[in-house]
Structures are given as structure tokens and as C-alpha cells.
Amino acid sequence: MPSEKDGVMIILSSPSGAGKTTLVKKLSEKDNFEISISHTTRQPRPNENKNLDYFFVNETEFKRLISNEEFLEYAKVFDNLYGTTRTPVIDKLNKGKNILFDIDWQGADQIKNKKLDYKLITFFILPPSKEVLFERLTKRHKNEKIIAEERMKQFERDVLHWINYDYVVINNDLEECYSKIINLIDAVINNGSKDYDLEYIRKHVEKLTS
Numbered sequence: 001m002p003s004e005k006d007g008v009m010i011i012l013s014s015p016s017g018a019g020k021t022t023l024v025k026k027l028s029e030k031d032n033f034e035i036s037i038s039h040t041t042r043q044p045r046p047n048e049n050k051n052l053d054y055f056f057v058n059e060t061e062f063k064r065l066i067s068n069e070e071f072l073e074y075a076k077v078f079d080n081l082y083g084t085t086r087t088p089v090i091d092k093l094n095k096g097k098n099i100l101f102d103i104d105w106q107g108a109d110q111i112k113n114k115k116l117d118y119k120l121i122t123f124f125i126l127p128p129s130k131e132v133l134f135e136r137l138t139k140r141h142k143n144e145k146i147i148a149e150e151r152m153k154q155f156e157r158d159v160l161h162w163i164n165y166d167y168v169v170i171n172n173d174l175e176e177c178y179s180k181i182i183n184l185i186d187a188v189i190n191n192g193s194k195d196y197d198l199e200y201i202r203k204h205v206e207k208l209t210s
């Protein structure tokens, strides 16, 4: 039975290129924070480690996990399947660990709708501007201009989901963004006051979508 000593679930989502993965890795360095390792049918990238960045599985195995009802959530993102298995997450939460989820808006919606007995805090990370996002994406996909352009189009759709998150944080400077997230997590856990300006965020989203 979940209690006050249980860990907290912290979801971070963002359109591609907002710097979420770096943020999640940095947050996981904090004491008592751990990243939930997802399963995916995507091929590993050269810099990725099996069973550390992802559990890389084929579609047959992924579908077996779906039919065994092992996923807390799963979704198709950019043509690949991604999912979070339930057991490791619940075990760690029961041991008091705070779990970080680097998942998309579909997964965030599913976890929210499960209404589990654990505290849940959801963050949506945004880039400072469309120009900066495009610069980051072209740097990341150097020889694949078409991918950067596709991701920009996807951005227009993904950004609309900001409204379903508890907090939206702009990643202009990694350290600053990290501190904002940590302060908000502390405030939620300890029922403290939250330094958060929803109107400012609303205006920022308007700029990004105009």
C-alpha cells in the first residue's frame, strides 16, 4: 500500500530538440532519483548502451509485453514503439526512490489517467525559440536536413500538449532550467510555495506557435 515514504513519479516530456534527455540525466545524478528505463523497438544509436539507455527489443517481444499487460504505458513515436514496464517502477517507488520518466505526451497522458497512489509531477520542456530549436536540430541531424525539417513540423503539433502538464519550463540555459525543475519538485514534495508564472508560459507558447 503506497505511503508518504514512497517515491514520487516525475515525468519530463518535450518536443524533440528541447534538451530533455540531458536534463533527465542531470536530475538522475541527484540522490534518490532514478531513470525509468524504457523498452523500444528502435535501433540503438552508436552512443547508446543496451539495458542502460533502453531495453532494445524486436516488435514480437514488444507485442508479447503488451499482451501480458506488462506496460504501465506505451506508445508509437516516430514509427517506433516505446513503453515503460510496470514492475520495476512500482518496486522502486515502494522503496522510496523518485522515478524520472523521459516519455512523450501519449505516455504522460496514460500514466496520469491511471491515477496511481503515488505523487506525480509532470513537466513539459520548451525551447527558448523556434530559431534556437532549428539550430539544435540541424546540429543533431547534421547530414539529414530532411529529419530536422520533419522534427520542426512535429514540433508544431507536439507543443500543443503543453496545457496538460503541471509545469512548463523553458530550456534556455541548462543549469537554470535544472534549478527551476528541482525547486518545483522540492516545493511539490514539501508543500512549499511554487515559483511559477503561467501567464509568462502562455505568452511564450503563443510566440512559439505564431
Ligand code: 5GP
Pocket (backbone or CB within 6 Å): 013, 014, 016, 038, 039, 042, 073, 074, 075, 077, 082, 083, 084, 102, 103, 104, 105, 106, 107, 108
Ligand atoms: P528517442 O528515440 O529520441 O530516444 O525518443 C523519442 C521519443 O520517445 C522521446 O520523446 C522520448 O521521450 C519518447 N519515449 C522514450 N521512451 C518512452 C516510453 O517508454 N514511452 C513513451 N510514451 N515515450 C517514450
